[in-house]
Amino acid sequence: MAVTDTEAVHVIVIGEGATETILPITQDRLPADRVRIVETDPESTDEYDRYLEDLLGVVTSRTAADSFDDQYLEVADTIREELDADNRVWCNATESGYAIATAASTIAAERPAARSRIHAYQATTGGYDQLPLVADPQLSDTAVEVLEALAENQGVGSISQLAHRMVDGDLGDSFRSKVQYNAEKLEDAGYIERVQRGNRMQPCLSPMGRLWVTERGRDD
Template sequence: MQTHVVPVGFDYDRLIAPLVRDQFDVDRVVLLEGAVGSEANVEYSRNLSQKLETDFRNLLGAETERVPVDDVYDYDAAFEQAYDLINEELDAGREVWVNVSSMPRPVSFAFATAAHSVTLERQADRDRIHTYYTAPEKYLETELAEELRADRDLLRDLLEGAEGVAGGPAGEPDTVAGVDVDRVRERLDTATDLLAEFDERGTTIGAKEVDGRHIIELPVASFSNVKPFEEVILFKLGEAGEFESVSELAKALAGELNEEYTDSFRSKVIYNVDRLGPGGKGYVERESHGKSYRTRLSRIGELWVRAHAAEDASDYEW
């Protein structure tokens, strides 16, 4: 059985056409919906999602579910959502295919990275997790721009022709081809300005501010297998945020685990923190200050803790 996870942006063909043409055996489809841009953009995307829902059912006979993505620019939340969804589908005995062709990049990257992370944690299921992309046959933006350019030229010709017939300012026409002349001028000016922006800026304008910044960091690292005691360390760092030294972390762990704080226990913590650090799995960051190292989770470490938050570290034996 196959589940296809499909983030819906502003595409239709490349989200469903390859599955129909290549005769995929699709049992279930999860359509991810999120608000992107203006109200008109949101409505456009929602209409595409409705059409996809209908056509996945009619053309492929697939059970289809529409799932909201609360914030398409929140990478961490999208990663957690993807991680949980992929694991749930695998637990239900389904093969998971993640389409990353559409929706804003934070969602696509989050789902792709989550899929890869799950393959590392569930080695036996590696061949049941797939991430894929479909290239479009053509892009409509430039064609739309060329059509708008032709329409602009037509409006200009009509306006100039009507003014010529009227014989100058004194005889300025009230209408052009039966349309109010001011309305024609307004449409001509709007088309001219829009084309000028398109030619100068491309298909998008500006850089959106998200959480006070204009960039959204997308961690490229994926999960690695984590041993039980390493998990305890990660959960503790997730709970506390930061420790001024590894020794402080070791003391906190000893107290929580009812262990005696000895040199041996401290060495065990140091060894495992090293394995989790930049030279190892990359889940922990260490910043030198004096003779100590401030210890905290890295971005991928934060994602690991967030994705595994439902697990109880006290259940593990070490």
């Protein structure tokens, strides 16, 4: 494989998925100098590892991440590391799509100047599908407070109840309205979802909202 100034690095979460996960590389449809594997099942990873290195000569490295949150954090850190080295990053979302795609979109929003070097794709039997990178909206201070309050008050019955827990003292109509407004915006953006609990729809963080709070906590 020819040596270039920058490398094409693939980030792939591999568990017990079908071999089509690496088809875009094995069929030479996408450039690949290195593959960084985030493994959830070491035995399955061994097979991919041997195939990529022994047959294709693609350099691989492996890290383990079992949970959805750990996969997201590992992928996000890997993308940042490769961008810092001026490389192009191809994020394979075939097996752990949401974690990979969310991490890629988060870093693309975090580093707009590097957006053209971040790609997300999903392998198919006929090749691959390019996935769009969703822009991360600018969150208001109140929106951030709502997300953090939901993380701290899991099981809260309603947004109104959440607003009561966010204040020290009497809850005014103005603050309640502000919390309600921001909660609706966060739900539209996919950060909050409502889950059926008995006869009510209980607000909670979506997977994307939970990951956002986790990432913010690391930065703080």
